Amino acid sequence: MARRIQSSYIVGYDLTRIDGHDYTNLIQTLESSFSPWLHHLDSTWVIVTDLTAVQVADTLRPHMHRDDKLLVVQCSGVGAWFGFNETGSNWLRDNL
Template sequence: MLDNSNDYENLYVYIKKFDAWCHYLESVWLVKSSKSASQIRDEAIKYIKNTDKLFVIEVQNHWASLNINKQGVEWLKNIDFEK
């Protein structure tokens, strides 16, 4: 998704407005929101190019990872998915 970070500055501003967020990997962001995945998708498409790909999913308490950055893993461990 990222070919020039300046092109996505408005997307970053949008993402950082969520209750909690983590820039997990280069092109992966985790957010905590009461919005549905489709609501987030519909809002985020205003900030990306027509050729970009966007995948929004709901993550609950059940997740696992391997060889993923420590910051993202700690964020997931500490986030309260119930609130």
């Protein structure tokens, strides 16, 4: 069986936080379903997985409210950033 190639994705979301919706499962799913991952910005993660963007979205959607917004974009390998600590910067260099 051929091994699927891993890709890096930027995952961003806007959470409505209405009706007392609990997002604990969303965060736990991001942390446990994707490895490695980086979460240095409030509502933005960078993950590495062999899933497609649609599969990543399908994994996260059940843990979100119907009025929330989700964006999953495959990274091109080129990026720029500032304000990240050394660990975060190294992670990005190694995984984008």
